[in-house]
Amino acid sequence: MIEQALEEALAQCKLTRSEFSELLVRLLDYGVICRDESNIETVLYDRFQRCEQLIRDWVAPLGLRLQHDSRFQFIRVYPPGAEVPGLPDQEEPHHGGFRGRLSQQEVAAILVLRVEYDKSLREGQVDDQGCVALTLEALELGLRNLLKMSLPDKLAERKQLLKKLRQLRLIQFNGEDSEAVVETLLRVRPTIAQFVSEAALAQLLESDAPNGETGQGERITPTSEDRSLFAES
Numbered sequence: 001m002i003e004q005a006l007e008e009a010l011a012q013c014k015l016t017r018s019e020f021s022e023l024l025v026r027l028l029d030y031g032v033i034c035r036d037e038s039n040i041e042t043v044l045y046d047r048f049q050r051c052e053q054l055i056r057d058w059v060a061p062l063g064l065r066l067q068h069d070s071r072f073q074f075i076r077v078y079p080p081g082a083e084v085p086g087l088p089d090q091e092e093p094h095h096g097g098f099r100g101r102l103s104q105q106e107v108a109a110i111l112v113l114r115v116e117y118d119k120s121l122r123e124g125q126v127d128d129q130g131c132v133a134l135t136l137e138a139l140e141l142g143l144r145n146l147l148k149m150s151l152p153d154k155l156a157e158r159k160q161l162l163k164k165l166r167q168l169r170l171i172q173f174n175g176e177d178s179e180a181v182v183e184t185l186l187r188v189r190p191t192i193a194q195f196v197s198e199a200a201l202a203q204l205l206e207s208d209a210p211n212g213e214t215g216q217g218e219r220i221t222p223t224s225e226d227r228s229l230f231a232e233s
Helices: 002-013 017-030 039-050 052-062 104-122 136-147 155-167 178-182 191-195 198-205
Strands: 032-034 065-069 074-078 132-135 185-188
Touching: 002 017, 002 052, 017 032, 017 039, 017 052, 017 074, 032 039, 039 052, 039 074, 052 065, 065 191, 074 191, 104 132, 104 136, 104 155, 104 185, 104 191, 104 198, 132 136, 136 185
Parallel strands: none
Antiparallel strands: 032 074, 065 074, 132 185
């Protein structure tokens, strides 16, 4: 019966089983699809619009929830128990099996990206796609001022960090070689606003920028274990 129901639903969406499978696997594998990321994700995003309810029906029994932002044209899947912007919290206990772990360096960079994004947003420095421009120098400065941290010294590690942030669909940048990474101009996506929780942002902004301490004199030290930092972590 399930097979027949699926075939009927796919026929209504005018999709083949392989097209549906490709979309579902990509979404679960990457955790996010942004229409302007690539030609592949453009096709997959448009395909998702044709079968959105069917995708939701299939992931719901797993406790997964979807966020579809039609304005900025991205889809993000959230693991069980995650905080999802605009949706009520789940009360069922979960042990984080679906959750990906981020390194301390990745957590710090993401927090600073959110701060810089909000700053540009207030100043009206946002393009038509809701993105803001940010230099690596500005990212480095934000890390030092807010968290007493810095970007990796080794080019390979710096490149890997940026690729991870792009994989999460939080930034865009051109160039893959080492020299390009050094001089890269980033585009911070509006997805950063949903990725970092308001509580984490408020905590960070309460800190004293010169020394990275809170009003109570406690330094903010991001860790990969702090799951309150991100909406989906």
